[in-house]
Amino acid sequence: MLKLPIRIGLQRKRQIWAYIFLLIPMAFFLFIRLAPTLFAFNMSLRDWNPLSPEQPFVGLKNFAKIVTELENPKSVTRKAFQNTFLYVILGVPSQLVLSLAIALMLNHIRRLIGLFRAVYFLPFVTSTVAIAWVWRWMYQPQFGPLNVWLDLLGLPQQPFLRSPQQALPAITAVAVWHGMGFAIIIFLAGLKQIPEVYYEAARIDGAGRWALFRHITIPLLNPTIVYLTVLQTISFLRMFTEVLNMTRQGDGGPLNSTTTVVLRVYREGFGSLNMGFAAALTVVLFAIILMITIIQLRFLTRRFEY
């Protein structure tokens, strides 16, 4: 009976310590993360120009403008959304397939594993800006190595970044190349977690290579595939740095063929100072990312029957 107050006192003391420890982190998340998020929603409902003294509330006008622009086949905003989805559709599957293939091969060979792993990892730790400029130089007409090699092989030279048809796939290729090292390492970690006994047991049952891959590797790798798909989809939806640095004047050209939603946000918000409209665009981007994440987690995490 006598001890009770002391116990409560100790517990109180610990609680106070917990709040002290969390004081700065919680202040950070409230003021630097949560409040600006709410502020972005608020801005998206206003005609916000930082230079004018008033930022009048306009309701859903900015969102209505996005819808009108999406309906207009010639608008840059529509092009930006189309391109962004194209980046995802081209980029995510090719990145997954290529990095899984490389991870499987790395898992299969017996020598030089460390060397190969380091080599594939190299681009991942390099800044996107530097990589964008190196590839811009690689893609140069006439003198760029890619066109020189095409010449050597007797194939016609390609305009790459200067053609409205080829620019987007060319930029996607760079993004895939850049992110591959990360995906390979995650796949390798996933492959390591599959117990060798499963393969042995299946082999004894007479399963061939393809059956092993199809019925053991893929199902057991499912959590890894989901994780990477979500991560890569989000990063392709946020495509910006590559496009800004690989197109002339960072305009998302030629003919807006490579522009993205985030590039629109940048140009509208910090170029034309239409910050309300730019904020509305980011709200839409947020909604898309949230939706896609939820859908992917739903569909890809279904359990496999063995």
Next chain:
Amino acid sequence: MTVADGELTRKIFVARRETGRGWGELILQGISYFFLTFGGLSMVVPFLWMVGTSLKPAGEIYQTSFFPSSPTLANYQEVIFRTEFPHWYLNSLIVAIISTTSVAFFDTLAGYTFAKFDFPLKNLMFLLILSTLMVPTEMLIIPWYIMSVKFNWVDTYWGIAFPGVITASGVFLMRQFMTGVPNELIDAARIDGLWEFGIFYRIAAPLVRPAIAALCIFNFLGNWNAFIWPLIVTSKRLTMTLPVGLSFFSGEAGSDWHLIMTGATLSVIPLMTVVIIFQRQIIQGIALTGLKA
């Protein structure tokens, strides 16, 4: 008997399959090496081309050879002494050090508190932190910019660093690792009269050192390579970070590809050297944490 028999049949069976696989296995290995080499070259060649161009004199850049016939360091001299490159370097370094130090301390402390303390509103607070992970940075840059203008943070180190001084993913990660620290150790330290912060700093934090190291490496890489926010919050050439400076410099250099590639080489090589040295730890860190820089 029957068990041994079964075992024997199994062994024979496996052995048969092994010998049967011999040739297929060899071919498969060959194909793997072939494609891995091809892919590996495609990873390295752009960097070689970058370094090669940076060593070429201006007159030679449109020659299609990979390496210059008369290599020169003149481009490096020009970029280092005639541009703001040294400033950009220093700015990037300072910002990366500020945010990495802060992340290492606060993320670990918050992770420890969520793992080892019980207090009212704990779950709500943790949920709030996790929910900020869902909001893409792009949505926050406009409010951050308005904030920075209001508080005069534009063109300051704090202005560039503040969005990243604590990270939700880091708090989550450290909570996971801190859960593994035995409660007995913490209680023993309490009985010995160590104060609560001492328990964190002397007992808990050292036990999760590998996780802290991984967190630091990714945070440093992420900050070093960050582009969109530093681009927005800096307006003067002298306050830019390396990626922003490189982007501006390259945009202005027009077709002086030898200078652009020199800038790219300068921005890539130091970090790449560090990464090659710590390659094993970094790769293990990624596999351990799943973090993306």
